[in-house]
Amino acid sequence: MPREQERNATDVYIDKLLNDILFKQEKQRIMVAIDQTLDKRDQEAFMKLSHKLNELERNFNS
Structure with missing residues (x-):
C-alpha cells in the first residue's frame, strides 16, 4: 500500500475512533x-433530553 493511501486509511480510522x-x-x-x-419527575426536561438522545443516535448511525 503506498504511503499516501496508508496515511489516508489511518486518518479515516482515527476520525471514526x-x-x-x-x-x-x-x-x-x-x-x-x-x-x-x-x-x-420533570417530564418536560425528560422529553427534551429523550428527543436530543434520539437525534444524537440517529445522526451517529447515519
Whole structure:
C-alpha cells in the first residue's frame, strides 16, 4: 500500500475512533441528565433530553 493511501486509511480510522468517543461521551452526558430528570419527575426536561438522545443516535448511525 503506498504511503499516501496508508496515511489516508489511518486518518479515516482515527476520525471514526474520535467520532465514536465523542458520541459515547455525549450519550453518557445525556443519559445522566435523563436520570436526574426522572428523579425530579420533570417530564418536560425528560422529553427534551429523550428527543436530543434520539437525534444524537440517529445522526451517529447515519
